[in-house]
Amino acid sequence: MCPTDFxxxxxxxPRVGRNREKTGEITxxxxxxxxxxxxxxxxxxxxxxxxxxxxYDVEDLMRAEIANIRFVLxxxxxxxxxxxxxxxxxxxxxxxxxxxxxxxxGFDANTRVFxxxxxxxxxxxxxxxxxxNFANAVERLADHxxxxxxxxxxxxxxxxTDDALLAAANKLFSSMSDEAAPMNRAFLDRATxxxxxxxxxxxxxLLDNVELSHRxxxxxxxxxxxxxxxxxxRKFRALHSANRLTWQELDDWRDVATTAYYDQAHFIxxxxxxxxxxxxxxxxxxxxxxxxTLQERRRINHHSPFSLIG
Numbered sequence: 001m002c003p004t005d006f007x008x009x010x011x012x013x014p015r016v017g018r019n020r021e022k023t024g025e026i027t028x029x030x031x032x033x034x035x036x037x038x039x040x041x042x043x044x045x046x047x048x049x050x051x052x053x054x055x056y057d058v059e060d061l062m063r064a065e066i067a068n069i070r071f072v073l074x075x076x077x078x079x080x081x082x083x084x085x086x087x088x089x090x091x092x093x094x095x096x097x098x099x100x101x102x103x104x105x106g107f108d109a110n111t112r113v114f115x116x117x118x119x120x121x122x123x124x125x126x127x128x129x130x131x132x133n134f135a136n137a138v139e140r141l142a143d144h145x146x147x148x149x150x151x152x153x154x155x156x157x158x159x160x161t162d163d164a165l166l167a168a169a170n171k172l173f174s175s176m177s178d179e180a181a182p183m184n185r186a187f188l189d190r191a192t193x194x195x196x197x198x199x200x201x202x203x204x205x206l207l208d209n210v211e212l213s214h215r216x217x218x219x220x221x222x223x224x225x226x227x228x229x230x231x232x233x234r235k236f237r238a239l240h241s242a243n244r245l246t247w248q249e250l251d252d253w254r255d256v257a258t259t260a261y262y263d264q265a266h267f268i269x270x271x272x273x274x275x276x277x278x279x280x281x282x283x284x285x286x287x288x289x290x291x292x293t294l295q296e297r298r299r300i301n302h303h304s305p306f307s308l309i310g
Contacts, residue, residue, distance in 0.1 A: 031058065036162075038116070039170040045122030045177050049169060050115050058107045061276035063242065064235050067118040067131065067226070068096040069141060071156050075111025080104045082138055093141040093153045095127075097134025098226035100235055102276030114156065114165060116173065120188055120224045125177040129223030149175055187212065188224050195225070195236045198244070203229045238274035241267075242282060253279030 036049040054075070062081070070077075072092040078085055081096070081103040088094055107113075123131050127144060142150045152172040159165035187210055194206045206229060207217060221229045241256040248255075253271075254264075257279075261267040272278050277285060 031055065036166055038173070039166075042122075042170055042173045042177065045119060045125055046116045046169075046173050047119050048117050049166065050117070051112070051165075052115070053112045054107045055110065057109045060105055062099075062103050062105045063276050064099045064101060064239065064274040065096070066120075067098045067123055067134070068115050069118060070094050070096060070113055070115040071153075073112040073114055073157065076108040077111060077113060078104075078106040078108075079138065081136055083136075086138070088138070091157060093156070095134070095137075095139050095141045095144055097137040097139075098131055099136050100227055100231060101136065101273060114169070116169060120192065121183070121185075122173075122177070124183045124188075124224060125179060125181045126173070128181065129183065129220075131224060131226035132222035135226045145176055183224070184220055186210075187217075187220050191217075191221060191225065195232060198240050201233075203233055234270060235274050238270050241271055241279070242275045245279070245283060251283055253283060 031052065031054040034051040036051070037043075038046045038049060062079070070088075070093075072088050072090050072094075074090045076087055076089045078087050080086070081099055081101075085104070118126070120131070127134075142153060145153075149172070152168070152175055155168040156165065156172060159168045190210055191206060194201060194209075207214060210217060212220070218228055221227065221232055225232055227235070241253075244256045245253060257264060257267040261270065268278050271282070275282060
């Protein structure tokens with residue numbers, strides 16, 4: 001892939017950091033997002049690559065996400081996703097399981113992170129039907145791959161150009177993937193369609209369209225997506241609401257508070273649990289990382305619609 005096959009977004013914000021120039025003016029410094037398409041050979045496993053660079057320290061909230069693999073190329077990131085604020089310095093290759101709550105995240109100045117959004121298919125092929133074991137977890141990637149694959153991780157860090165970085169990432173994920181890994185692909189695809197449907201749905205809509213018992217659906221959802229159908233339903237319903245607020249540029253959260261919620265208080269609690277802010281705070285606050293990534297996520301192709309939402 002040519003390095004021109006990405007989308008670049010730079011944002012200036014007074015919350016990102018400031019540089020006082022000779023004139024005495026305070027000039028915001030940018031942070032840059034770049035999105036890359038994986039090679040076709042690994043697009044079922046990895047829906048997109050992203051490259052984030054920050055000149056100054058940043059603190060923000062992260063909403064609930066799908067699984068990711070992140071390489072801290074420089075600087076340091078800090079996260080309390082696991083319940084304790086933990087630092088991941090340059091040289092860290094971390095496996096981030098699917099998350100089901102918001103978390104605080106911080107970036108030191110001059111941090112660069114290269115990441116990959118892992119699809120449910122990719123999770124099963126690379127780690128087996130174990131997603132629930134990694135829910136809200138951050139672990140060393142090297143601890144979950146064969147020794148020979150660990151050497152390929154180092155090639156990601158050693159890459160000196162965009163082309164080399166993408167080639168190293170494609171090679172790593174291709175080597176990690178077991179295309180013969182057993183999975184109920186029909187269920188996985190149907191459950192994905194259910195989760196990414198922006199219209200209000202209920203768990204019964206999923207059960208009515210699969211020839212499986214409730215217990216089987218529970219087991220497969222936990223193995224492939226990281227949680228029970230009920231929790232997945234709650235998570236993606238809240239994420240859809242935040243997405244609509246951003247993508248439709250709405251300024252009244254009541255426009256997305258569907259009848260799927262008992263009342264406004266229920267909607268606000270659910271929204272905050274998974275997005276990190278109340279709907280009003282989400283509309284009025286800067287939340288740099290979430291808003292920018294949501295806006296730019298729609299500008300790239302997603303082999304898996306799952307990653308467009310989560």
